[in-house]
Amino acid sequence: MWRRQATRRAAALLAAVLLLSPAGAAAQSMQFLGGQSAPSAAGPFAPPPGAPRPVLQAPGPGAPAAPFAPPGGGSSAREPHAVLPAAPAGKSALGLYARFGTEGAPVPRGLIWRVFADQPESSGAFPLVAESSEASPVFFLTPGGYIVHVAFGFATTAQRVQVGPVSRRQAFDMPAGALRLAADVNDKPIPAQKLTFDIFEGSFLQGRTSSQPYYRGASAGEVVLLPEGTYHVVSTYGDANAVVRADVNVQPGKLTDATVHHRAAQIVLKLVKVPAGEALADTQWTVITPGGDTIKESIGAFPTFVLGEGDYTAIARKDGKNYNRDFKVEAGKDQELEVLLR
Structure with a gap:
C-alpha cells in the first residue's frame, strides 16, 4: 500500500514539473510526501534505500524548536559552488545544493540527488542520467533539459532545469x-x-x-x-x-x-490458590472494562499489561471455571495483582 501511494505521488510530481516552462521551473519547487516503503526502483523518484527515518515527540507548552543539526556536524552558512570546476568538452557543470528554505542555511548531509532526462523513452520511463549522495554535487551534463529530484528523509522536491553551454549552479529550497x-x-x-x-x-x-x-x-x-x-x-x-x-x-x-x-501503569496478574501462593500456569486471562469491553487477552502464569487509568475486571479461566477480580489503575503505580482460586 505504501508503495502504491508513493508511486502515485511521484508520478504526480513529475507531471507537475513537466508542465512548468523552462524559465519558470528554475524558480519553483514542488513537494510530495513519500511513504515508509520505497516505490519500485524503476520509478523515476524512488526514495533511496536507508533514507533517515523520522521520529516524533509531543512538545511542552511553548517549547521552541531547536536549531536542526544533523548527526555528525552542523551546517555552514557559506553557499557552495562559488567557483565551479571546468567541464569536459561538450559538457556543462551543474552545481547543486539544498537549503532550509529560501533564507535558510545549506543542508550539510543526508541528501540523495537524482537527475533525469526531461523526455521519456519509448517505454514511458524517464531515463536516470546521474545520481549522488553528496551534500552539494557537481554534475557534468550535455546541454538540454533535465528534471532534478532531491530527497531529504521524507521531504522531497523537484525542479526542471535547463542546462546551457555555460556552467551554472542551482539552489533547491528544502522546507x-x-x-x-x-x-x-x-x-x-x-x-x-x-x-x-x-x-x-x-x-x-x-x-x-x-x-x-x-x-x-x-x-x-x-x-x-x-x-x-x-x-x-x-x-x-x-x-x-x-x-x-x-x-x-x-x-x-x-x-x-x-x-x-x-496516564498509565503496568499490571502483572497471577492466579493463586492462596494469597502469596504460586502462580498457576496455562491460565487464560481477559481484562475488561466495567462496560464489558475487552481490553486485552493472554495465556500464562504472569501476564503483563500496560493499561490506561481507570477501572477494570480481570477474569482468569482455569479448568473450565472463571475467577475474577476488580481493580483500579492509577498513573505510574505499577501493580502485581492476585486472583484467588475460589
Whole structure:
C-alpha cells in the first residue's frame, strides 16, 4: 500500500514539473510526501534505500524548536559552488545544493540527488542520467533539459532545469525539519522498547488529519526528517489501551523535541490458590472494562499489561471455571495483582 501511494505521488510530481516552462521551473519547487516503503526502483523518484527515518515527540507548552543539526556536524552558512570546476568538452557543470528554505542555511548531509532526462523513452520511463549522495554535487551534463529530484528523509522536491553551454549552479529550497519523540509517566521516562509512535499528516485538534499513517512505528529517540507542517502523533505505551495523541509542528531547519505524557501503569496478574501462593500456569486471562469491553487477552502464569487509568475486571479461566477480580489503575503505580482460586 505504501508503495502504491508513493508511486502515485511521484508520478504526480513529475507531471507537475513537466508542465512548468523552462524559465519558470528554475524558480519553483514542488513537494510530495513519500511513504515508509520505497516505490519500485524503476520509478523515476524512488526514495533511496536507508533514507533517515523520522521520529516524533509531543512538545511542552511553548517549547521552541531547536536549531536542526544533523548527526555528525552542523551546517555552514557559506553557499557552495562559488567557483565551479571546468567541464569536459561538450559538457556543462551543474552545481547543486539544498537549503532550509529560501533564507535558510545549506543542508550539510543526508541528501540523495537524482537527475533525469526531461523526455521519456519509448517505454514511458524517464531515463536516470546521474545520481549522488553528496551534500552539494557537481554534475557534468550535455546541454538540454533535465528534471532534478532531491530527497531529504521524507521531504522531497523537484525542479526542471535547463542546462546551457555555460556552467551554472542551482539552489533547491528544502522546507524540511526533524522530529524526535519520547514519552513519560509522572515525569519518569518510558523505556523506548515499550513505545511506538505513528505519525499522521494534519491536525487532530482541528479535525484535519489523514486516515492512514504517514509514518508508522517510529521509535523513541529516533530523529525523523519530515517536510515542514503540522503532524498528529499517536503514542502507544505497551500493546493495550495506553494511547495518547498530540499535534506537533515541524519547522524548516529545526529539530523539534516533544515528550508525550501518558496516564498509565503496568499490571502483572497471577492466579493463586492462596494469597502469596504460586502462580498457576496455562491460565487464560481477559481484562475488561466495567462496560464489558475487552481490553486485552493472554495465556500464562504472569501476564503483563500496560493499561490506561481507570477501572477494570480481570477474569482468569482455569479448568473450565472463571475467577475474577476488580481493580483500579492509577498513573505510574505499577501493580502485581492476585486472583484467588475460589
